[in-house]
Amino acid sequence: MSNLGPVVRRGFATEQIHGAELATPTSGVPTPHGSRIPPIHLTAGFVFDDVDQAQARFRGEDDGYVYTRMGNPTNADVEARIAGLEGGKSALLLATGQAATSVATLGIVGAGDHIVASGHLYEGTRGFFQDNLGRLGVSVDFVDDPTDLTAWAAAIRPETRLLFAESISNPTAIVLDIAAIARIAERNAIPLVVDNTLATPYLLRPLEHGAHIVVHSASKFLSGHGQALGGVVVDGGSFDWSRGDRFRHLTEPDRALGGASFVERFGSGAFTAYTRGVVAGRFGPSPSPFNAFLVRQGIETLSLRMERHCANALAIATWLQKQPEVSLVRYPGLDGQSPVRVRRYLPRGAGSVFSFELRGGAPAAADFIHSLTLFSHMSHLGDVRSLVLHPESTSHVARSEAERHAVGITPGLVRLSVGIEDVSDLIADLDRGLDALHTSAATTSLRSAPAVQIA
Ligand SMILES: Cc1ncc(COP(=O)(O)O)c(C=O)c1O
The missing domain is CATH 3.90.1150.10 (Aspartate Aminotransferase, domain 1)
Known part of the structure; x- marks a missing residue:
């Protein structure tokens, strides 16, 4: 299920309405009867043509759909649209913003690893880092003043695997110096994940300033009408997971891929493929296509x-x-x-x-x-x-x-x-x-x- 978003070339308002559909006339979403708005694919799973196709899909060699927990055309449309608006390479839609943060984080860290995060965070994120990840053997240090670049650099240890901050903090509205923190991340060969919920890609695109991954609560401005929960992880495709030999779950041979690694099989889409199949696919916080449709409608305005x-x-x-x-x-x-x-x-x-x-x-x-x-x-x-x-x-x-x-x-x-x-x-x-x-x-x-x- 490739969901490569288009590079934003047209104006933002055009992109938010048309997304990928102008780039590829069918946009990968069948529209039976000439329906102008793509239908909501409310289905648990998808029928295979034959056993060879089924096996290829399970091996990641064919990007057709298998089961909605792993991907769905309605969800994929929203993923491509948000990836395009953020200037990212690929995206994964999830049930909530919390799911986006937890899936992105669990796609990077494991027991024994360490996170440096801004102290000015949505409390649900802070609790997830401190309490839930704490129980799984991942430690976190918070930088009380996210504008203090020396404090970010000083908090990094050999086992640090992730920097995390909000582009505009909730509720204190501190604006992050993304480029400066991204430079610290690059120097240490670790990814910077930015929660862009309060800014949205209309006001700010963190990937353009050097962030590697963006997460959103789509329950907020993206859907915009307080009627649906959603979350999204956007990968800029720019982080080199092979650097420093630290992210072996992405670079070492994987059973499910017939011995290939995620990086070998999916290239710059490795992180999205891993979080889709191995993290979200197994922890299970997939969105309803109905909610995806509501998020899509919100994005249009x-x-x-x-x-x-x-x-x-x-x-x-x-x-x-x-x-x-x-x-x-x-x-x-x-x-x-x-x-x-x-x-x-x-x-x-x-x-x-x-x-x-x-x-x-x-x-x-x-x-x-x-x-x-x-x-x-x-x-x-x-x-x-x-x-x-x-x-x-x-x-x-x-x-x-x-x-x-x-x-x-x-x-x-x-x-x-x-x-x-x-x-x-x-x-x-x-x-x-x-x-x-x-x-x-x-x-x-x-x-x-x-x-x-x-x-
Ligand atoms: C900045 C930020 N990130 C993430 C979340 C979590 O999003 P959700 O409520 O969709 O799980 C929130 C919720 O308020 C938030 O404000």
């Missing part, structure tokens, strides 16, 4: 949504900065992060997930959130709807106060995922939240909120 998300977020961050109740707005470009770095990596906009700090601490954060009527209080992000969360009492509740402090999760910190509604309505809602901080009855206002008038 990604650039338009991201433009509006970014414009709304910038307007809101700028407005919040002027409010007396707010002590800090952590929006890239506004909060003292290097403007050169922000402009270099995010010339089209700085995303729409960021946090800000209320002077009144946790009680103020609770009153503020309870007073909002347009922002939904939930732990999701990257939705067309605007969402709000208090990280200290939710995503980061299991961390000690010292750990939270180290990564800037203060009691008064509020995370926003700014949607694409009319920005004047969003600002009016946030204004109502700040007003509520001056009245003692604020926490009851959620129940007594007036009906929303749609303009």
